[in-house]
Amino acid sequence: MGADIFAWLVQDGITNGAIYALLALALLLVFTVTRVIFVPQGELITFAALSLAMLESGRVPGTVYILVFGGLAAAAIEAVVALREHRLRRLPRIAMLYVALPLAVAAAVWWAAPRRPDQWVQVLLVLAMVVPLGPIMYRIAYQPLASASVLVLFIVSMAVHYVLTGLSLVFFGGEGLRSSAFSDAKFRLGVVDVTAQSLWVVLASLVIIVALWLLFERSIYGKALRATAINRVGARLVGIPTVLTGHLSFLLAAFIGAVSGILIAPITTLYYDTGFLIGLKGFVGAILGGMASYPLAALGALAVGLLESFSSFWASAYKETIVFGLIVPVLVWLSLRSRHVEEEERE
Amino acid sequence: MTRRFCTAIVVAAAALAAGAANAEITVGVTLGATGPGASLGIHYKNAFQLVPKTLGGEPVRYIILEDGSDATNAGKNARKLVTEDKVDALMGSNGVPSSLQIAQVAFETKTPYLVLTPISLPPEKYFWAFIVPQPTELMMGAVAENMKANGVKTVGFIGFSDAWGDLMYKATSFHAAKFGYKVVTDERYARADTSVTGQVLKILAAKPDAVVVGGSGTGGALPQVALVERGYKGRVYHNHGTVNREFIKVGAKAVEGAIAPTGPLMVAETLPAGNASKAVASEFVKRYESTFGAGSRNAFAGYTFDAVKLLDAAVPAAMKKAKPGTPEFRAALREALEGAKNVVGVHGVYNVTPQNHNGQDERSRVLVRVEKGEWRLMK
Numbered sequence: 001m002g003a004d005i006f007a008w009l010v011q012d013g014i015t016n017g018a019i020y021a022l023l024a025l026a027l028l029l030v031f032t033v034t035r036v037i038f039v040p041q042g043e044l045i046t047f048a049a050l051s052l053a054m055l056e057s058g059r060v061p062g063t064v065y066i067l068v069f070g071g072l073a074a075a076a077i078e079a080v081v082a083l084r085e086h087r088l089r090r091l092p093r094i095a096m097l098y099v100a101l102p103l104a105v106a107a108a109v110w111w112a113a114p115r116r117p118d119q120w121v122q123v124l125l126v127l128a129m130v131v132p133l134g135p136i137m138y139r140i141a142y143q144p145l146a147s148a149s150v151l152v153l154f155i156v157s158m159a160v161h162y163v164l165t166g167l168s169l170v171f172f173g174g175e176g177l178r179s180s181a182f183s184d185a186k187f188r189l190g191v192v193d194v195t196a197q198s199l200w201v202v203l204a205s206l207v208i209i210v211a212l213w214l215l216f217e218r219s220i221y222g223k224a225l226r227a228t229a230i231n232r233v234g235a236r237l238v239g240i241p242t243v244l245t246g247h248l249s250f251l252l253a254a255f256i257g258a259v260s261g262i263l264i265a266p267i268t269t270l271y272y273d274t275g276f277l278i279g280l281k282g283f284v285g286a287i288l289g290g291m292a293s294y295p296l297a298a299l300g301a302l303a304v305g306l307l308e309s310f311s312s313f314w315a316s317a318y319k320e321t322i323v324f325g326l327i328v329p330v331l332v333w334l335s336l337r338s339r340h341v342e343e344e345e346r347e
Numbered sequence: 348m349t350r351r352f353c354t355a356i357v358v359a360a361a362a363l364a365a366g367a368a369n370a371e372i373t374v375g376v377t378l379g380a381t382g383p384g385a386s387l388g389i390h391y392k393n394a395f396q397l398v399p400k401t402l403g404g405e406p407v408r409y410i411i412l413e414d415g416s417d418a419t420n421a422g423k424n425a426r427k428l429v430t431e432d433k434v435d436a437l438m439g440s441n442g443v444p445s446s447l448q449i450a451q452v453a454f455e456t457k458t459p460y461l462v463l464t465p466i467s468l469p470p471e472k473y474f475w476a477f478i479v480p481q482p483t484e485l486m487m488g489a490v491a492e493n494m495k496a497n498g499v500k501t502v503g504f505i506g507f508s509d510a511w512g513d514l515m516y517k518a519t520s521f522h523a524a525k526f527g528y529k530v531v532t533d534e535r536y537a538r539a540d541t542s543v544t545g546q547v548l549k550i551l552a553a554k555p556d557a558v559v560v561g562g563s564g565t566g567g568a569l570p571q572v573a574l575v576e577r578g579y580k581g582r583v584y585h586n587h588g589t590v591n592r593e594f595i596k597v598g599a600k601a602v603e604g605a606i607a608p609t610g611p612l613m614v615a616e617t618l619p620a621g622n623a624s625k626a627v628a629s630e631f632v633k634r635y636e637s638t639f640g641a642g643s644r645n646a647f648a649g650y651t652f653d654a655v656k657l658l659d660a661a662v663p664a665a666m667k668k669a670k671p672g673t674p675e676f677r678a679a680l681r682e683a684l685e686g687a688k689n690v691v692g693v694h695g696v697y698n699v700t701p702q703n704h705n706g707q708d709e710r711s712r713v714l715v716r717v718e719k720g721e722w723r724l725m726k
């Protein structure tokens with residue numbers, strides 16, 4: 001293997017690894033705050049990527065229906081709860097957040113799609129469509145079960161995943177889509193051409209990682225999230241509402257999922273069910289990091305990207321086996337190191 | 348009141364069911380219009396909206412079940428169709444593993460089975476199974492001829508890491524000795540992969556004269572895009588699973604010049620006047636595209652159509668021997684299918700024999716090439 005091939009593989013591995021790193025962070029964030037293994041993260045990637053590709057061809061993506069009807073369902077649940085608790089003052093806020101906002105986004109997409117706006121406008125529209133899906137998903141599927149066991153929450157995640165995959169097939173069809181690159185530029189770096197697209201991916205990932213760090217260290221919301229992650233009961237005792245931190249972590253996860261989808265859409269062909277596998281590799285990254293530390297999760301994800309790239313060169317038929325086989329020794333090591341604790345603490 | 352009403356419904360339903368069992372032929376279909384094979388399954392299923400309401404002049408009922416592209420489900424569906432619905436023939440599914448499961452059920456229950464995927468079976472299992480699509484060796488034979496004509500000596504292969512990829516690799520290697528080329532790489536990738544850089548670098552390092560891609564649909568575009576990005580100048584060949592419009596949409600400029608074998612229906616209008624399938628295929632494409640939109644034509648819907656054509660040709664002979672819904676009818680139908688002569692479908696002409704349960708010849712394949720964003724017949 002020559003130096004040029006080595007450099008190419010490293011570039012490819014880092015590009016994919018950066019995306020897995022983002023997803024690993026989102027998964028870890030959601031898991032530590034809400035104890036949910038966020039399987040539907042993959043669908044958010046798919047929705048973002050395919051919505052972008054559809055907007056580009058001047059069509060209205062089906063994501064708007066999911067957004068509007070999901071919003072209505074969440075509003076209905078909230079309204080019933082508010083009525084039951086005789087807190088009618090909450091109704092206008094519910095209508096604003098879950099009905100008016102999704103409808104406004106949908107209207108903007110309907111208006112803009114046939115006019116083929118600038119790529120930046122498309123990206124903003126996709127974010128506006130996909131990011132609210134996170135909190136809506138949390139409100140409908142997870143909030144009523146917020147104190148259930150990890151296993152129950154995981155099963156809910158699987159259910160949400162299957163529902164969204166089905167919708168994805170209905171709205172985007174069975175064939176793959178690909179959006180055009182943000183820029184076709186290439187830079188010569190030593191022996192390899194570095195594409196602008198892969199630079200974009202790495203830069204965007206770095207920016208988001210730094211922004212997350214700032215959020216956690218500096219802002220009151222970030223501190224609330226960290227507190228909940230460290231000790232849920234303790235956080236509640238000092239007055240941090242767990243509903244708020246749940247919504248917040250899903251909002252962030254949806255944002256990260258949407259950005260990953262937008263970044264990856266021009267690099268590869270995406271299908272209605274591709275996101276799941278990409279999310280799963282982020283998950284492997286998070287596990288490699290011990291499912292506890294953000295920097296370790298990011299490093300783990302990067303390792304997954306590199307391993308994938310090199311194994312696709314040497315033994316492409318066994319690539320997935322190698323990547324997913326990686327978690328076995330890590331799990332063995334983790335279980336040897338820590339004494340097994342029966343289930344998590346009850347509240 | 349309610350009770351009497353219920354009884355009335357049950358009686359009526361029973362009468363209807365009994366009537367149905369006597370009067371019409373039932374064909375049981377299992378397809379995966381959802382799940383990983385959805386992109387093909389949807390097309391297979393669409394075609395049932397366009398098939399005639401009769402087979403050989405007899406009324407027919409199609410029972411179409413969904414298997415979610417899952418082999419176990421496909422097998423279960425097939426068994427349910429045979430035992431509960433007493434179907435006279437089975438049809439399906441999209442995907443090699445699913446079709447193998449159905450073939451097993453067809454073999455056990457002695458039911459004629461029209462296979463909609465190119466599969467290969469152990470010799471005894473062929474007794475009840477009839478393969479509608481062109482064998483992969485027949486299709487890749489056209490590619491091999493074209494490679495020889497263009498002096499290709501070394502071939503790089505990259506295909507799906509599934510049964511389809513295996514079939515394509517076998518078919519490509521099958522012709523190697525006869526047409527004087529060597530297959531120098533066997534790289535694999537998955538439809539959902541985000542990158543094939545590693546595989547493509549390996550192929551480039553082997554410096555092949557041509558590359559054969561064993562993918563299907565839009566999944567075939569990724570390797571060619573990566574090859575072109577890295578400056579590969581040789582010919583890139585695909586297979587009959589790849590030929591559709593979405594492939595070109597996804598691959599854009601990078602897939603310009605891609606060559607693939609396909610059935611006559613994909614280029615029905617531009618076929619030479621003497622082509623046996625021209626009339627049938629043009630008619631089918633016109634009807635399909637008026638229902639599902641311009642450019643929606645695809646090989647898979649054509650396989651459904653040809654399977655129905657084969658049944659249509661076989662039913663009259665079987666009707667003379669037995670009544671639908673009986674084991675005797677199923678046996679007679681199988682025998683009649685085995686004797687199908689000169690059945691003209693949208694994928695060429697079928698001459699089925701006891702030794703060859705596919706029965707297609709060179710008339711079932713043409714080579715097409717992407718020129719200016721369209722699949723065009725190669726002269």
